[in-house]
Amino acid sequence: xxxxxxxxxxxxxxxxxxxxxxxxxxxxxxxxxxxxxxxxxxxxxxxxxxxxxxxxxxxxxxxxxxxxxxxxxxxxxxxxxxxxxxxxxxxxxxxxxxxxxxxxxxxxx
Amino acid sequence: xxxxxxxxxxxxxxxxxxxxxxxxxxxxxxxxxxxxxxxxxxxxxxxxxxxxxxxxxxxxxxxxxxxxxxxxxxxxxxxxxxxxxxxxxxxxxxxxxxxxxxxxxxxxxxxxxxxxx
Numbered sequence: 001x002x003x004x005x006x007x008x009x010x011x012x013x014x015x016x017x018x019x020x021x022x023x024x025x026x027x028x029x030x031x032x033x034x035x036x037x038x039x040x041x042x043x044x045x046x047x048x049x050x051x052x053x054x055x056x057x058x059x060x061x062x063x064x065x066x067x068x069x070x071x072x073x074x075x076x077x078x079x080x081x082x083x084x085x086x087x088x089x090x091x092x093x094x095x096x097x098x099x100x101x102x103x104x105x106x107x108x109x
Numbered sequence: 110x111x112x113x114x115x116x117x118x119x120x121x122x123x124x125x126x127x128x129x130x131x132x133x134x135x136x137x138x139x140x141x142x143x144x145x146x147x148x149x150x151x152x153x154x155x156x157x158x159x160x161x162x163x164x165x166x167x168x169x170x171x172x173x174x175x176x177x178x179x180x181x182x183x184x185x186x187x188x189x190x191x192x193x194x195x196x197x198x199x200x201x202x203x204x205x206x207x208x209x210x211x212x213x214x215x216x217x218x219x220x221x222x223x224x225x226x
Contacts, residue, residue, distance in 0.1 A: 036217075043113075043202045043217035044153070087152070096143060097204065097215055099153040 004088045004100040011106050018075045020103050022088030025069045030092040033064060033071045038085045038102070047086070048073065075105075083107045111137045113205045115218035122193055122225055129189045130221045132203030138183035139205035143215070144176075147200040159186050193225045 005023040012018045024033070032051050036044035048055055050062040050071070061074040075082060085102040112135040122128050132142060140161050145153040157173075159165040159180035167173045177189040186205075190197055202220045 034215075041200065041220065041222065043115075043204075043220045045217070046214055049214065094141075094206070096155060096158050098155060099145075101152050 004090055006086075006088055006100060006103045008101060009104040009106065011108065012078055013108050014079055015077050018078050018082075018105060018107075020073045020075075020086055020088075020105070021070060022073070023070050024088070024090045027068050027090050028092070031090045032093055033062065033068075034089045034091075034097075035060070035062065035073045036087045036089065038087065044087060044099075078105075078107045080107050080109060111135075111205075111207065111214075111216045113139075113203065113216045113218040115201075115203055115221050117221060118219060119222040120224070122223070124194050124225055125192055127189055127191045128193055128223060129187055130201055130203075130223075132186045132188070132205065132218050134184045134205045134207075134216070137205075137207045139186075139207065140183065141206045142180055142186040143204040143206075144178060144186075144188050145202045145204065147202060147220075153202060156188075190223065193223070195225045198223055198225045 034049040035047040037047050038044040048060045048062045050064050052064050055062045063072045085104050087099050087102040089097050114133045116131045142159045144156045146156050147153045155168050156171045157165045157167040157178050159178045161180050161183050165178035175191055180186040200220050203218045204215045206215050
């Protein structure tokens, strides 16, 4: 399973765009990239998933370069409620999900 | 999105007793369910993968006789922590994948906080 590396923590202010980059140098051909958000004492919540190029939904965008060795989660105009831990996971769509250390995002007023 | 429900949300038990945690997929059939454990300020650690109708596959270092997993139906998996001790106190989270359809997104339960005293 491809290992992922993310910054341990990030700080931002309300209204800013936040970009969290994840490295996954050993990503396999069948692997997808999925991002989850977790609040304290809650289960992770799905944010976005992609395979290549760019994916956008109502809450985030995911940018994946051609070599797929990294990906960037973009959160537009963050608010205080976006303070959470964000996990980048890499794996095939039917395999087990292995969590890395995650990025603790702190949004300040 | 699909809903995965865990019960109970929290439980306190005495050392030496067993505790059962239920994980249900409410609006889809889950052929595969995953159980995780999470200690404070740490990431989720995968304990085991359970497939409906077959034995669970445990991750290295996880005692299968201590953490009993049963996935008897397509909507229910249970994790039983046997002879619990204070070091088993943790946040347990289940996850479920839908069956054979194209959408194989994994959905997570809200977690169960276990405290062993």
